[in-house]
Amino acid sequence: MTKVIDWLHERECTVFQWVNSKCQQSALSRYFMTVTHLGGATGSISICILLFALASGELRIVALQSLSSLAISHIPVQISKKLYPRKRPYMVLPDTITISRLLKDHSFPSGHTTATFSVITPIVLWNPPLALALLPISLSVAISRMYLGMHYPTDVIGGIIIGVGTGLLLYSFSIPF
16 A cells, blocks of 8 residues: 555656646746635635625625635635645755745645635536636636645645535535525
C-alpha cells in the first residue's frame, strides 16, 4: 500500500510542478492572482451577500442557499485541516514558485476551491445554463491555487468535492419553486 501511495504522491507532485512552474507566464500570473480572490473569504462572502441583497423571488432563495452552503462547507474544511495536517507545497517542494502571501495553515483541502464550488452549486442547479459562465471561473480559482504554489491537486479535488457536496445538500433542502 505504501508503494501505491508513494507512486500517487509522485504523480501529484508532477502535476503540481507542471502547473506551478512550467505554465508560468506574466498574463497568467496576473489572471490567477486576480481570480484566486473570488475564493477567499472577502470575495466569496461579498458575492453571496450582494447577490442576496439584489435578488428577489427564486434567486433570493438560491442566494441564501449559496451563502449557507459557503458557511457550512468550511466546517469539514477546518476539520480536515486538523485531521490531515499536510504541509503546503511551497514548504516541501524546493522549486515551488509563490507569487502571493504565504499561508500558515495546512494544505488539505483548498478552502478557496471549496468556497467557489459551494457558492456556484446551488446557482447552477437552479439554472443549469449558468454553468457555462460559473464553472470556468470556479475551475480557474482551483487551478490558481496550484499555480500560486498554495495547494496540491488533491487539495483542490478535495475542495471541489466538499463544495459541490455541501451545495447539493443545501439545494436539496430548497423551498419548492
